[in-house]
Amino acid sequence: MIVTLTPNPSVDRAVTVQALQRGEVLRAAAARVDAGGKGVNVSRALAAAGEDTLVVLPSGGPEGSLLEALLERASIRRAVVPIPHGVRMNISVLEPDGTTTKLNEPGPRLSEADVEALLEAALAPLGAGDWVAGCGSLPPGAPGDLYATLVRRAKGRGARVAIDTSGAPLAEAIPAAPSLIKPNREELAEFAGRPLETLGAVIGVARELVAGGIELVAVSLGRDGAVLVTAEEAVHARAFVTDPVSTVGAGDCMLAGLLSGLARGEALADALAEGVRWGAAAVRLPGTEVPRPGDLSDIDVALTADPDTSLPLHD
Known part of the structure; x- marks a missing residue:
């Protein structure tokens, strides 16, 4: 069982244009419309692969009704906390060369009771060894330590916790020592307070986090793949995509593939390769469409347990 908690879900509309011209x-x-938000995308990718997953989210207003209908259409199990305000609607503008421009709304304000109900809904199905992933930005009203609270409570049940967020919520979650964090390079650099221009610089910060008590640090690196760092090893994986369509949600699919492998007990390198494969497949699909098994078969992943720390990373 992999539970995802998305405190700030969305309805995502992706529009393809020949070229974005201001004014x-x-x-x-x-154009296409998908259920969105990081955790929702993770569960959508897991469900498409036949994995057992539950998405936990707040929902309200006509936008929430559409969000729930989209999840129902995709046959995704969900635990919904009703709220009085509509969920956010995000817009992605896609250009033929893969360039993506995103417009994200802030989301509805959550009350203290809403936050507690979300935490309880995410914790209720968890057993020892299950994964719960807290994903995405926090909406107005949500406390900055929401994910830290999730980590502490889930660990008390013997569950494993993945956190995929940025900024203050990530900084507050790290001292609670989640089992896994999955920042991208920019988010990790923001946390570190310095640019990370080489693979070695990324691995160095990841090792500092592991020394602080986090078991696994997975960093998505865009076209440079991803790196997974533990106390014993650092593994780098890359897949080459020559026909990108949309990068929106690719990192979420990468996390879904990684969690899928870890939940099945795969070796860390194999789980990372699975994550990179899912993320690469997502880049070839429109909007936030998630890959299905048939989308993965022709994607080769190069793995190394001896990463080139001098490798410069693409912007």
Whole structure:
């Protein structure tokens, strides 16, 4: 069982244009609408692969009704905390070369009771060894230590906790020592307070976090793949995508593949390779569409347990 908690879900609309031109009237070549938010995307990818997952989220207003209908259509189990306000709607503008421009709303304000109900809904199904992933930004009203509270309570039940967020919520969650964190390079650099321009610099910060009590640090690196660091090893994985369509949600799919492998007891390198494969497959799909097993078969992943620490990373 992999539970995902998404305190700030969304309805994601992706619009494809020939070129984004500020101040102009543009004709869309295509458009699609998906249930969104980091944790929702993780559960969508897991469900598409046939994994047992539950998405926990707040929902309200007409946007929430649409969000729930999209989850129902995808046959995704969910635990919904009703709120009086509509969930946010995010827009991604996609260009043919893979360039993505995102417009994200802040989301509805949550009350103290809403936050407690979300935590209880995420914790209720957990047994020893299960994974729960707290993912995404926090909406207005949510306390900055929400994910730290999730970590402490879930660990008390013997569950394993993954956190995928940034900024203050990540900084507050780290001292609680989640089992896994999955920042991207920019989020890790923000936490470290310095630019991370090489693979070695990323691994160095990850090792500092592991020394502080986090078991696994997985860092997504865009076209440079991802690195997974533990107390014993650092593994780098890359997949090469020549036909990118949309990068939106690719990191979420990477986390879904990684969690899928870890939940099945795969070796760390194999679990990382699975995550990178899922993320690469997502880049070839429109909007926040998640890959299905057939989308993964032709993606080769290069793995190394002896990473080149001097490797410069792409912007």
